[in-house]
Amino acid sequence: MGYIKTDKLITDKQILKSGEIKDAVVNEYCSREILKYTDMINRKDISNYSVTELIDYLTRVDDNVCFSEFATLYIDRMIREGHERNAKNYRLAVNHLERYLGTTRIMFNHLTSTVLKKWIDYLSKTNRAKEMYPTCIRQIFKKAIIEFNDEERGIVRIKFNPWLKVSIPKSDNTVQRAISAEACREFFNRPLPETKMISSLPELARDVSLLSLCLGGINTVDLYELKKENYKDGIIGYKRAKTRHSRRDEAYIEMRVEPFIQSTFDKYLSHDENEEYLFNFHKRYSNSDSFNANVNNGIRKICADMGMKKKDYYCYYTFRHTWATIAQNDCDANLYEVAFGMNHSHGLNVTRGYVKIDFSSAWRLNAKVIDFIFFSDEKSKQGKARDIEEPADKMFRISKKMMIYGRAYFKGKVVGELTDIGFSNVDEVIAELVKQLPKDIPTGCNVQFRLTNCDSQKEVVYERSKGKGF
Structure with a gap:
């Protein structure tokens, strides 16, 4: 018989006459420890262990660092530091790995190179996850080695780094989801599907898609999070949510609201004086993910009404891709001008951190895209959008x-x-x-x-x- 010591203390008053401990905190702690030891025993062949060897195995600190617990702390830290969107991807990666291994208590010594290679092979049929998930897990592992190991003092709680023997595959190239100007005209200039809902989802989807297409391909999360202070003199200025934390210039851009979409833009403005957000989307949707999902649902309803096959349905990103494609192919913009208009750093994020940017070239390109789609047919352009010098x-x-x-x-x-x-x-x-x-x-x-x-x-x-x- 053997015993495993704990750091908990109790007095005589905390022990019942039957000898059982009545302290709830101590009982809960011991219950958790027993569950942890049971899990460890079930994962290893201990049939030939002596009691002393078993206790040594269960209490060996070096082998008992929990990856799942550290990952949760790491993700919570990301959220506190304002990286909510990236944190969601990290949580998805950890959840998938836990499902694959069948436990919510993954230990670091379980993550051998063989295990990780099999997991990555399991992800091989996915488009993006096969690269994104392993990259997230590797980053958590790397951070844990820094925090748990101290080679100078001889403390090595994580014995090995399996990622030195693991190759992470590249994600599939992004499918070009852009559609033609003719397809845009058909989408935006057709009757909306009938609905019994007070607030038509197809109408919301069409309007928000139009805002994206006519505001340089702005994302739903950025539309959702725009605040009243971000809109002044007909111009919206915001920091792109996806890259604001990874760029020196915080992914800031200004885009002019063209007269063509002013009525649609004004349609969703919040008139609540106590509301800080520019649009009233917060009244209907609890977060940007819910907003995006409903917009895409509405787009699918329009596509179904158009008689399209499901595999060809558009999504919100279709119109961001379309803006870029038409700007380059039909409005004579080069790739740098397209990247600038879409708020991509294009390798110049350091320079942009030092320079006060003039965004008027992006406004002019945006006006050209609007003009080509909505004020020309497939053969030629007619007229021109408002020049920058002209008043609203x-x-x-x-x-x-x-x-x-x-x-x-x-x-x-x-x-x-x-x-x-x-x-x-x-x-x-x-x-x-x-x-x-x-x-x-x-x-x-x-x-x-x-x-x-x-x-x-x-x-x-x-x-x-x-x-x-x-």
């Missing part, structure tokens, strides 16, 4: 003496056009153009209107939905 549409003035040139667009094609005087306001011009629209435009479809004051050469764009706006 709130400065656009009409009087009956001014000559107005107006055009209506549906799916990029001009379907109405006029040049005349006698208009008192924008609505009167649009109403006159509406008379020229084809009768077969379905209810719920969007039509774009471009108005030019021939006297001042100022130009504005608007969007109206059949059945609501006209």
Whole structure:
């Protein structure tokens, strides 16, 4: 018979007449220790161990460092330091490894190179996880070696680093999810699927996708987290959530809100004086992940209504990829200009940390992308988006003496056009153009209107939905 010592102390008053301990804290501690020892015994053949050898095995400190416990502490530390999004990936990696090994108490000495190679091989059919998960686990392991081992003092609690013998495969290349300008016109200019919901999910999805496409491919998490202080004089300025902690310039960018999407932008603005966030998405969704999931769900509903195959359905990222592809292929932007407009560091993150950036080139490129998609057909461009020097549409003035040139667009094609005087306001011009629209435009479809004051050469764009706006 043998005993294992603990660091717990009790008095006579904490012992029942039966000899049992009545201290709840001590009992809970001992129960946890017994469970831990039982788990260790079940994982090793101890049939030939003596009592002394068994106690030595169970109490050997060097072999008893728990990877799962350290990983939890490491991930919690990441969250406290503001790396919530990365922490989610680390938690996914640890959870997957625990499921694979069948325990939530993985010990460091269990993670041999053989075990890790088999786990990585198990991940081989995934696109991204086969690289991301092992990379996360390796980083946790590396940090643990630094914290637990002290070679100078002869303290080596983690005996080996299995990653020296393990190769991590590269993730598959990102599938090019961009769609053509024609496909964009079809997506944004068709009736929305009917719904019994008070708040239409397809409508939310279409509007948020439009905001992404017309704001340089902004991500849902950044839209969700925008605050009122981030929007000033028609410009949003924010730090991209995905890379703000890994770049010297904190991934800061400014993007101008073009007149074309102003009405959609304003549609979701929060009017609650006590609310710090710019948009009212927080009223409906508890976090950015829930918001993103619902937007993608709405996009899928539109794709299904379009008769698309499931494998071809769009997602929110489709429109970010589309912005980049059209900017490069159809608007003559080079890859650096595209990267700048999408807030990628493009290898210049150190330089960007020192320089006060002028983002107007990104605004001009964004205006070109909008113009190509919504104000041209597949053959040629027509008109141009507002130049940077020109004022916003709130400065656009009409009087009956001014000559107005107006055009209506549906799916990029001009379907109405006029040049005349006698208009008192924008609505009167649009109403006159509406008379020229084809009768077969379905209810719920969007039509774009471009108005030019021939006297001042100022130009504005608007969007109206059949059945609501006209």
